[in-house]
Amino acid sequence: MLAKGLNMNIVLLTDFGYQDGFVGVMKGVIKSLSTHVTLIDLAHSVPDYDILRGALLLEAHYSYFPKGTIFLCVIDPGVGSDRQPIIVKSGGYYFVAPHNGILDLVTAIEDIEQCIEITNKTYMLESDANSFHGRDIFAPIAAHLANGISMENMGDEIQYDWFLNYPFSTYNEEEKTVIGEILSFDKYGNALTNLRARKGIKSGRVLEQDAKFCDYFLQGNDRLPNLINGSFGRVEIFVPEKNAEKHLRLRKGDEVILYLK
Amino acid sequence: MLAKGLNMNIVLLTDFGYQDGFVGVMKGVIKSLSTHVTLIDLAHSVPDYDILRGALLLEAHYSYFPKGTIFLCVIDPGVGSDRQPIIVKSGGYYFVAPHNGILDLVTAIEDIEQCIEITNKTYMLESDANSFHGRDIFAPIAAHLANGISMENMGDEIQYDWFLNYPFSTYNEEEKTVIGEILSFDKYGNALTNLRARKGIKSGRVLEQDAKFCDYFLQGNDRLPNLINGSFGRVEIFVPEKNAEKHLRLRKGDEVILYLK
Amino acid sequence: MLAKGLNMNIVLLTDFGYQDGFVGVMKGVIKSLSTHVTLIDLAHSVPDYDILRGALLLEAHYSYFPKGTIFLCVIDPGVGSDRQPIIVKSGGYYFVAPHNGILDLVTAIEDIEQCIEITNKTYMLESDANSFHGRDIFAPIAAHLANGISMENMGDEIQYDWFLNYPFSTYNEEEKTVIGEILSFDKYGNALTNLRARKGIKSGRVLEQDAKFCDYFLQGNDRLPNLINGSFGRVEIFVPEKNAEKHLRLRKGDEVILYLK
Numbered sequence: 038m039l040a041k042g043l044n045m046n047i048v049l050l051t052d053f054g055y056q057d058g059f060v061g062v063m064k065g066v067i068k069s070l071s072t073h074v075t076l077i078d079l080a081h082s083v084p085d086y087d088i089l090r091g092a093l094l095l096e097a098h099y100s101y102f103p104k105g106t107i108f109l110c111v112i113d114p115g116v117g118s119d120r121q122p123i124i125v126k127s128g129g130y131y132f133v134a135p136h137n138g139i140l141d142l143v144t145a146i147e148d149i150e151q152c153i154e155i156t157n158k159t160y161m162l163e164s165d166a167n168s169f170h171g172r173d174i175f176a177p178i179a180a181h182l183a184n185g186i187s188m189e190n191m192g193d194e195i196q197y198d199w200f201l202n203y204p205f206s207t208y209n210e211e212e213k214t215v216i217g218e219i220l221s222f223d224k225y226g227n228a229l230t231n232l233r234a235r236k237g238i239k240s241g242r243v244l245e246q247d248a249k250f251c252d253y254f255l256q257g258n259d260r261l262p263n264l265i266n267g268s269f270g271r272v273e274i275f276v277p278e279k280n281a282e283k284h285l286r287l288r289k290g291d292e293v294i295l296y297l298k
Numbered sequence: 299m300l301a302k303g304l305n306m307n308i309v310l311l312t313d314f315g316y317q318d319g320f321v322g323v324m325k326g327v328i329k330s331l332s333t334h335v336t337l338i339d340l341a342h343s344v345p346d347y348d349i350l351r352g353a354l355l356l357e358a359h360y361s362y363f364p365k366g367t368i369f370l371c372v373i374d375p376g377v378g379s380d381r382q383p384i385i386v387k388s389g390g391y392y393f394v395a396p397h398n399g400i401l402d403l404v405t406a407i408e409d410i411e412q413c414i415e416i417t418n419k420t421y422m423l424e425s426d427a428n429s430f431h432g433r434d435i436f437a438p439i440a441a442h443l444a445n446g447i448s449m450e451n452m453g454d455e456i457q458y459d460w461f462l463n464y465p466f467s468t469y470n471e472e473e474k475t476v477i478g479e480i481l482s483f484d485k486y487g488n489a490l491t492n493l494r495a496r497k498g499i500k501s502g503r504v505l506e507q508d509a510k511f512c513d514y515f516l517q518g519n520d521r522l523p524n525l526i527n528g529s530f531g532r533v534e535i536f537v538p539e540k541n542a543e544k545h546l547r548l549r550k551g552d553e554v555i556l557y558l559k
Numbered sequence: 560m561l562a563k564g565l566n567m568n569i570v571l572l573t574d575f576g577y578q579d580g581f582v583g584v585m586k587g588v589i590k591s592l593s594t595h596v597t598l599i600d601l602a603h604s605v606p607d608y609d610i611l612r613g614a615l616l617l618e619a620h621y622s623y624f625p626k627g628t629i630f631l632c633v634i635d636p637g638v639g640s641d642r643q644p645i646i647v648k649s650g651g652y653y654f655v656a657p658h659n660g661i662l663d664l665v666t667a668i669e670d671i672e673q674c675i676e677i678t679n680k681t682y683m684l685e686s687d688a689n690s691f692h693g694r695d696i697f698a699p700i701a702a703h704l705a706n707g708i709s710m711e712n713m714g715d716e717i718q719y720d721w722f723l724n725y726p727f728s729t730y731n732e733e734e735k736t737v738i739g740e741i742l743s744f745d746k747y748g749n750a751l752t753n754l755r756a757r758k759g760i761k762s763g764r765v766l767e768q769d770a771k772f773c774d775y776f777l778q779g780n781d782r783l784p785n786l787i788n789g790s791f792g793r794v795e796i797f798v799p800e801k802n803a804e805k806h807l808r809l810r811k812g813d814e815v816i817l818y819l820k
Contacts, residue, residue: 117514
């Protein structure tokens with residue numbers, strides 16, 4: 038018999054931070070059930086309760102992991118309420134998460150092969166508390182998936198619903214412009230927009246200022262807004278070796294214009 | 299011969315943070331001695347020198363790890379002084395730590411099977427410095443334990459002493475009230491109290507305000523103190539999707555009252 | 560055939576932080592190419608773009624890892640510009656990094672056995688973006704190294720250049736004093752200096768105040784500057800259980816004097 042979880046990867050994404058052991062204890066639960074699984078941290082300092090940010094992260098990074106990887110995604114302000122715990126199979130990957138929008142962007146890229154509401158208590162921990170489903174439901178479910186239990190055994194098929202209020206961008210065919218907005222900021226203060234990275238961007242405009250489109254960061258104008266196809270697969274606003282959010286006083290929702298000619 | 303450390307888990311808990319490599323270098327020491335051990339981070343952003351917080355973390359999470367797990371716990375403001383480095387076996391787990399109170403709560407739950415003061419230099423790194431026993435003493439000791447060296451070989455049996463000044467709670471049988479206080483705050487600003495999670499709580503009182511007892515976070519009253527049996531196995535004070543510490547201006551030592559009828 | 564990457568360690572050092580998944584996605588790339596490699600985090604909360612700090616970290620910690628370890632070091636403000644991606648073999652270790660000074664201190668300790676500019680696209684990911692060589696170049700190169708591909712196949716031999724503007728210290732033979740300065744601060748607010756840990760320090764002077772030289776932290780004078788041979792292998796300035804940077808208002812470049820008699 039093969040060792041349980043051999044060659045399986047579980048990738049963890051949460052807003053749990055690094056000071057309370059909430060991530061560590063989920064790993065304890067997983068390792069108690071699945072000795073040989075490999076645990077990889079995607080990110081745990083996502084801002085508190087920021088589901089959109091989690092969705093952006095997943096969308097940007099999931100495809101760089103081996104097919105079959107199980108993503109354990111717990112940004113879960115509604116823990117214990119009637120929001121459903123789900124497993125989604127999509128693009129050859131498994132996503133274990135609350136049904137609250139965190140999977141909206143990744144499931145918009147690949148077809149959803151299957152979506153299960155987790156209901157089978159056999160694969161959960163017993164617990165008196167209702168405040169930590171990461172530990173009591175999502176972690177053991179991910180471990181059992183890694184051990185080869187099929188997701189059909191864990192609950193009932195449901196339809197996936199979209200929850201995120203994701204802002205659309207506007208394309209003007211005649212003027213060859215795209216208008217979008219700032220969604221969030223990364224660790225360096227670079228602004229992530231709702232505009233996907235693309236070829237053919239000539240320049241742009243941010244906060245009434247012209248913005249140079251750059252191939253790499255050091256090409257950017259000092260102290261001014263610059264644009265780049267960034268690490269999230271999105272158009273980003275940056276200032277070279279500075280924090281653009283603070284330096285340019287950018288805010289979520291600020292408009293960005295791309296000129297394609 | 300089996301590979302050294304095969305199937306053994308070492309769990310690391312420190313206040314070393316993530317910017318200096320202090321955790322990473324301990325892992326280097328361990329991997330140099332014990333090739334196949336699995337390393338799991340419990341938490342490293344514990345506030346500087348906060349031994350009580352480390353004790354609360356261990357108490358909350360240790361039992362979710364497989365029996366035999368070695369906990370390497372280094373919150374150690376007294377490093378190099380006459381505080382003793384110890385190994386405690388308790389509840390089927392091993393705890394390698396300074397003898398400064400960080401194990402006080404976990405050893406109050408399970409019987410202490412054995413307590414050893416680490417004195418055998420064979421199992422330490424040679425070092426001119428006296429400022430980093432995490433690297434020079436605790437990490438190699440944990441690795442040698444994982445390799446099957448017995449703790450008796452590492453030093454002499456001593457009696458475990460309690461160091462924490464842990465505040466007691468007061469139970470009023472007649473009025474069915476419990477009075478406790480705030481000990482610390484988690485990443486979300488939820489307040490951890492000295493009151494263990496329990497059944498039968500009807501409501502409570504915090505800072506002269508009534509506090510609703512909730513089964514899950516979104517049940518809570520907005521902008522007001524609410525109570526829940528939380529992720530640390532303790533009664534916590536929270537505000538839904540807000541930072542209770544900042545929002546309610548809570549402080550360590552603030553009184554909490556539970557009504558059990 | 561052996562499993563790819565078996566018994567190989569890749570150690571990751573970046574300024575990517577823990578909120579964006581930039582470290583996680585590099586691990587996804589590595590695990591996709593090298594199933595059995597062991598991934599160890601050295602540190603990822605290095606201050607943004609702080610190459611000197613990364614160099615200090617590597618110098619302090621590399622020798623505690625097993626020989627053959629591959630260090631993947633990505634503090635890379637010049638990503639995409641003409642700065643070269645390199646592999647350096649030194650002291651039996653491999654360092655994969657941008658050629659920007661991050662390896663200056665570690666390569667000053669051990670002879671450089673070989674230095675290769677990475678040019679072979681076979682071992683990179685294909686990418687339209689030029690903003691994330693950690694994911695697209697450095698991570699896959701480290702994985703292929705772990706799989707046994709030799710560094711000669713990855714590019715052309717070049718000469719290693721030093722980039723850091725590292726301040727020298729001054730030794731006065733007659734007065735037996737050493738004059739140095741503050742380089743950086745660790746998580747606790749202890750000041751790292753450009754003076755290596757050494758025997759024979761009697762006392763010192765910091766910001767016009769006498770500084771006691773201590774064997775361990777609790778020996779230090781409260782509220783005053785104290786000196787110790789610290790965890791980075793350097794002389795550090797500290798205040799017991801306090802943040803010396805804030806408490807003494809220390810700054811980078813502040814002078815430190817050691818008295819050796």
